[in-house]
Amino acid sequence: MLSKKTQYAFHALVHLAENMDKGPVLISEIASEKNISIKFLENILLELKNAGILGSKKGKGGGYYLLKQPKEIAMARIIRLLDGPIALLPCVSLNYYERCDNCKDEAVCGLHDVMSRVRDASLKILENKTLKDIITK
Amino acid sequence: MLSKKTQYAFHALVHLAENMDKGPVLISEIASEKNISIKFLENILLELKNAGILGSKKGKGGGYYLLKQPKEIAMARIIRLLDGPIALLPCVSLNYYERCDNCKDEAVCGLHDVMSRVRDASLKILENKTLKDIITK
DNA sequence: AACTTAGTCTATCTTTTATATAGGATTTAT
DNA sequence: ATAAATCCTATATAAAAGATAGACTAAGTT
Numbered sequence: 001m002l003s004k005k006t007q008y009a010f011h012a013l014v015h016l017a018e019n020m021d022k023g024p025v026l027i028s029e030i031a032s033e034k035n036i037s038i039k040f041l042e043n044i045l046l047e048l049k050n051a052g053i054l055g056s057k058k059g060k061g062g063g064y065y066l067l068k069q070p071k072e073i074a075m076a077r078i079i080r081l082l083d084g085p086i087a088l089l090p091c092v093s094l095n096y097y098e099r100c101d102n103c104k105d106e107a108v109c110g111l112h113d114v115m116s117r118v119r120d121a122s123l124k125i126l127e128n129k130t131l132k133d134i135i136t137k
Numbered sequence: 138m139l140s141k142k143t144q145y146a147f148h149a150l151v152h153l154a155e156n157m158d159k160g161p162v163l164i165s166e167i168a169s170e171k172n173i174s175i176k177f178l179e180n181i182l183l184e185l186k187n188a189g190i191l192g193s194k195k196g197k198g199g200g201y202y203l204l205k206q207p208k209e210i211a212m213a214r215i216i217r218l219l220d221g222p223i224a225l226l227p228c229v230s231l232n233y234y235e236r237c238d239n240c241k242d243e244a245v246c247g248l249h250d251v252m253s254r255v256r257d258a259s260l261k262i263l264e265n266k267t268l269k270d271i272i273t274k
Numbered sequence: 275a276a277c278t279t280a281g282t283c284t285a286t287c288t289t290t291t292a293t294a295t296a297g298g299a300t301t302t303a304t
Numbered sequence: 305a306t307a308a309a310t311c312c313t314a315t316a317t318a319a320a321a322g323a324t325a326g327a328c329t330a331a332g333t334t
Contacts, residue, residue: 002225004322010248011239027281034239040323046282058281059331075251088139088216102148102171110271111147114212114262121258125251134247141293164310177294183311195310196302 006082008036009044010134013078016054017070017135024056024063044082051081070131076123086126087119094119143219145173146181147271150215153191154207154272161193161200181219188218207268213260223263224256231256 011034019025027045031038045064048054055067066073079086080095090098091106092115103109148171156162164182168175182201185191192204203210216223217232227235228243229252240246 001222001227003320007226007239014248024280036239037323039325042281043283043323049281056281057331058279058329059333060279061332062280062330064281085138089144090138102145102173108273110273111151114266114271118259118262121262122255125255125258129251134251136245136247140291161309163308174294176296179310180294180312186310193310194302195300195308196304197308198303199301199309201310 002079003083005040005044006079008034008041009048009078009082010075011036012041012045013048013053013066013073013131014135016064016066017131020066020070024061024065026063029063047082048078053078053081066131070135073131074127075129075131075134076126079126086122087115089115092116092119094123139216140220142177142181143216145171145178146185146215146219147212148173149178149182150185150190150203150210150268151272153201153203154268157203157207161198161202163200166200184219185215190215190218203268207272210268211264212266212268212271213263216263223259224252226252229253229256231260 012030015030015033016025027042028038030036030045031041034041045054045056049056049064053067053073054064056062056064076086085093085096087093087096089100089111090096091100091103091109092112100106100109100112103111106112149167152167152170153162164179165175167173167182168178171178182191182193186193186201190204190210191201193199193201213223222230222233224230224233226237226248227233228237228240228246229249237243237246237249240248243249
């Protein structure tokens with residue numbers, strides 16, 4: 001399962017994408033709209049900003065906004081950023097690979113095979129679906 | 138990611154499947170073979186036993202053994218038992234569904250759609266692949 | 275220039291979950 | 305009876321998740 005952090009991030013990004021034309025959006029607006037703790041959301045948006053996905057403007061009239069078009073932001077990117085690996089096992093992760101301590105030879109591990117297939121099936125969707133695909137407007 | 142518990146369970150089940158002909162297998166044998174803490178593994182095997190997947194025999198000559206043929210034990214079953222939902226979001230889980238607090242109407246939620254597809258793609262594999270498919274012998 | 279608004283940043287807190295360990299009780303083969 | 309093994313419950317520990325606090329900085333407004 002995705003962490004709350006990532007779930008909230010998606011909902012916030014959807015809100016930002018749906019309101020791209022209106023300039024910077026207040027954290028508080030997103031929080032109340034999506035029913036998220038404002039302070040927790042603040043941390044999440046900051047993380048998205050530091051990752052180059054969002055921009056922000058301080059002071060009156062400030063807020064957060066998307067730095068790219070929604071169609072440029074793939075779901076997989078957000079998940080990896082906030083949750084880490086998409087794969088079910090570390091030994092099968094493309095971006096966060098770790099050797100398997102429980103198996104003598106990954107090349108001969110049937111578990112490895114099946115989990116690689118699950119990863120590929122998931123990635124095929126998550127790499128290709130973007131924010132644009134999940135906004136309602 | 139799958140929890141260590143589930144990862145260990147898979148490795149243990151593979152070992153049991155590969156040694157079905159030899160009668161009950163010692164926890165300690167599995168633990169040392171797969172490099173798992175013996176006490177932690179004990180709890181896991183017990184849970185698998187209580188779920189009707191394994192049988193056990195106490196005392197000398199005792200140990201754990203599979204109650205079904207490897208081909209009868211689907212990966213999805215083990216994951217759900219030890220880790221819970223396979224879906225990435227609670228609002229998209231078939232077996233552990235929970236309403237989404239951040240969205241006004243799940244029927245119109247694009248996130249819901251994409252995550253349902255990921256779930257289906259994963260399940261297609263995990264429901265059909267069994268222990269038999271991941272053993273090496 | 276002062277004021278207000280809003281994000282920045284870091285630290286901390288609490289709760290939950292994951293992981294692991296301990297040890298006595300029970301069962302079974304010999 | 306003894307030794308070997310699982311059973312079972314409790315607990316410890318560590319890590320992660322989730323949430324909160326508050327002082328700081330930047331930008332616009334008056």
